[in-house]
Amino acid sequence: MSEESAPKRRRVQRSPSPVYKLDNEDDSYEPYIPVTQRRQAKLAKLTSWGVDKTKNQSPEDEQDEREDEEREEERRREKARKERTLLMEAQEVHEKKAAEDSKKTDVEKAEEADAEILAAIASRKKLASDLELAKGVSYTDSMKSSWRPPKFVRERSEEENTRIRDKYHILVDGEDIPAPIENFTDMKVPAVLVKFLKSKRITTPTPIQLQGIPTAFSGRDMIGIAFTGSGKTLAFCLPMMMFALEEESKLPFVRGEGPVGVILCPSRELATQTYENVVVWTNALARDGAYPQLNVLLCIGGISMSDQSHVLNKGLHVVVATPGRLIDMLEKRRFTFDNCRYLCMDEADRMVDLGFEDDVRNIMSYFKRQRQTLLFSATMPRKIQDFAQQSLVKPILVNVGRAGAANLDVLQVVEYVKQEAKMVYLLECLQKTPPPVIIFSENKNEVDDIQEYLLLKGVEAVAIHGSKSQEERQYAIKSFKSGAKDVMVASGVASKGLDFNDIQHVIIFSMPKEIEDYVHQIGRTGRSGKTGIATTFVNMNTPEQTLLDLKYLLMEAGQKVPPFLQSIEDPRAAQGGSLKGCPVCGGLGHGISNCPKLEDTQRRQMASHRGSDDRGGY
Numbered sequence: 001m002s003e004e005s006a007p008k009r010r011r012v013q014r015s016p017s018p019v020y021k022l023d024n025e026d027d028s029y030e031p032y033i034p035v036t037q038r039r040q041a042k043l044a045k046l047t048s049w050g051v052d053k054t055k056n057q058s059p060e061d062e063q064d065e066r067e068d069e070e071r072e073e074e075r076r077r078e079k080a081r082k083e084r085t086l087l088m089e090a091q092e093v094h095e096k097k098a099a100e101d102s103k104k105t106d107v108e109k110a111e112e113a114d115a116e117i118l119a120a121i122a123s124r125k126k127l128a129s130d131l132e133l134a135k136g137v138s139y140t141d142s143m144k145s146s147w148r149p150p151k152f153v154r155e156r157s158e159e160e161n162t163r164i165r166d167k168y169h170i171l172v173d174g175e176d177i178p179a180p181i182e183n184f185t186d187m188k189v190p191a192v193l194v195k196f197l198k199s200k201r202i203t204t205p206t207p208i209q210l211q212g213i214p215t216a217f218s219g220r221d222m223i224g225i226a227f228t229g230s231g232k233t234l235a236f237c238l239p240m241m242m243f244a245l246e247e248e249s250k251l252p253f254v255r256g257e258g259p260v261g262v263i264l265c266p267s268r269e270l271a272t273q274t275y276e277n278v279v280v281w282t283n284a285l286a287r288d289g290a291y292p293q294l295n296v297l298l299c300i301g302g303i304s305m306s307d308q309s310h311v312l313n314k315g316l317h318v319v320v321a322t323p324g325r326l327i328d329m330l331e332k333r334r335f336t337f338d339n340c341r342y343l344c345m346d347e348a349d350r351m352v353d354l355g356f357e358d359d360v361r362n363i364m365s366y367f368k369r370q371r372q373t374l375l376f377s378a379t380m381p382r383k384i385q386d387f388a389q390q391s392l393v394k395p396i397l398v399n400v401g402r403a404g405a406a407n408l409d410v411l412q413v414v415e416y417v418k419q420e421a422k423m424v425y426l427l428e429c430l431q432k433t434p435p436p437v438i439i440f441s442e443n444k445n446e447v448d449d450i451q452e453y454l455l456l457k458g459v460e461a462v463a464i465h466g467s468k469s470q471e472e473r474q475y476a477i478k479s480f481k482s483g484a485k486d487v488m489v490a491s492g493v494a495s496k497g498l499d500f501n502d503i504q505h506v507i508i509f510s511m512p513k514e515i516e517d518y519v520h521q522i523g524r525t526g527r528s529g530k531t532g533i534a535t536t537f538v539n540m541n542t543p544e545q546t547l548l549d550l551k552y553l554l555m556e557a558g559q560k561v562p563p564f565l566q567s568i569e570d571p572r573a574a575q576g577g578s579l580k581g582c583p584v585c586g587g588l589g590h591g592i593s594n595c596p597k598l599e600d601t602q603r604r605q606m607a608s609h610r611g612s613d614d615r616g617g618y
């Protein structure tokens with residue numbers, strides 16, 4: 001700082017320091033006055049009397065003075081001794097701390113630094129409505145449910161429950177965890193639905209279903225984490241349908257009433273798919289009049305709501321929505337959440353993640369009373385889990401495998417392909433399996449280029465990305481799902497949650513920066529117990545950190561690690577210690593301090609402030 005710019009310092013008027021008297025102090029105590037001061041005082045006194053001290057000093061005075069000087073000298077020595085001792089003690093403390101610090105591995109030090117960053121970014125408002133936050137409303141008991149497990153399950157010992165969970169690699173956390181149930185009939189799922197599911201080859205519950213469904217049936221808030229294609233959709237839709245049926249049976253809904261439950265999805269495509277599933281299942285329940293017909297509303301941007309006025313004109317049981325359009329409908333009071341008791345967020349890490357967080361809180365503010373909240377995803381980094389835990393009521397965490405781990409039914413192949421060779425090699429790669437095949441690219445222009453190239457080469461390909469119109473996106477999904485088109489080229493949009501029939505091969509043309517996105521993309525194959533292949537192109541444009549995340553993911557899944565990935569060293573590995581996943585994105589190859597997602601998250605947060613109808617529609 002230059003002298004001119006330096007702020008002028010002001011003299012501070014200090015009040016005199018207080019004088020403290022110790023209890024054991026003698027009243028006759030006279031403060032010590034240094035000899036020089038005393039000598040000067042004496043001299044001043046003498047001079048004021050017109051006496052020259054040096055001339056008229058008596059031998060007694062001289063003796064006094066010598067003694068004073070000796071005492072003064074002794075005091076100085078004592079003071080110096082004390083200072084030396086203090087210095088040595090301080091040095092000892094410092095050396096001790098340095099020794100302790102040196103015992104900590106670099107990994108431990110990095111972990112400490114990570115914890116500090118995590119604490120700084122985790123200080124967010126909990127996930128509740130503004131009214132609840134303002135009034136300090138916080139619920140302590142879970143929602144009530146009339147559902148009871150069968151007697152034999154209620155009487156089962158905790159050891160037996162643990163044995164069942166261990167058998168399916170289910171990890172649970174929370175208070176009073178409901179027992180797992182190994183078949184749909186014992187869960188008291190209506191026989192018509194069990195029969196229908198069987199016709200779709202859904203005969204026994206998957207691990208997330210056998211623990212998740214009884215948990216949700218019991219009214220408990222939960223976080224459900226299980227790998228891609230493991231049947232999470234049924235796990236959170238089934239309880240919602242049962243609660244809606246119960247309400248409808250008690251007192252049929254009339255126009256303006258409902259919904260009982262809402263499912264939030266981060267993309268229109270995923271919401272549409274979930275809606276279609278719920279419609280199929282509710283129709284199966286109502287077949288032959290076994291149960292009342294439930295009314296389901298799809299509430300997403302890009303479609304005309306007047307098309308669904310027939311649903312809105314009746315009582316409404318269930319809403320499947322993206323956040324932007326849902327807020328719009330709630331603001332316009334097309335329906336209310338006055339009686340809504342069930343809120344589920346699919347791909348919840350995206351929903352809760354910055355960017356959608358304010359929308360979610362806004363949606364929460366429309367609830368008039370406590371609701372049961374469920375969060376589901378295949379990837380759920382610790383940051384989101386911690387945040388969610390404090391926002392739910394006595395939540396139960398159901399975890400099948402590590403959050404963010406790849407589906408083991410996917411054979412992962414990673415190939416080094418130079419940028420300029422990718423297109424040509426893509427054609428070769430397409431020969432590996434019969435269709436259908438999905439090709440992912442992170443870049444919209446690249447998606448269009450790939451589709452164009454494939455069309456030129458005579459491959460029946462459709463494309464989907466965020467800049468396509470709603471009709472184009474719907475056409476792409478429909479024609480690919482029906483088998484009319486062999487290949488779908490997609491940006492990240494289509495990766496999360498979309499369930500296409502029997503995808504044989506996923507080709508990742510450009511590796512996403514965030515390993516979570518990779519996990520979701522390869523997860524479009526190898527679903528519901530079938531196997532599939534994922535081929536990923538990497539080259540020198542792929543950031544080393546992403547490659548490291550990929551290397552660890554392959555190792556975790558017991559996949560072949562190609563030599564060029566093997567040769568990438570982890571700077572943290574040399575420091576020893578166990579390597580934990582990044583708490584922000586779940587990547588195994590880096591810590592929070594160099595997480596690519598933190599940066600992206602901030603970008604998304606800014607984008608969300610722009611606000612549009614497409615909020616939540618990606």
Ligand SMILES: Nc1ncnc2c1ncn2[C@@H]1O[C@H](COP(=O)(O)OP(=O)(O)OP(=O)(O)O)[C@@H](O)[C@H]1O
Pocket residue numbers: 201202203204205206209226227228229230231232233234377378496497498499523527528
């Ligand atoms: N119990 C079951 N047995 C066999 N198949 C099932 C079962 N439950 C669901 N499925 C089927 O598995 C497929 C994948 O289910 P779903 O889409 O719910 O997976 P997911 O866990 O939500 O995956 P993602 O994380 O990718 O969204 C669907 O086609 C579904 O019909």
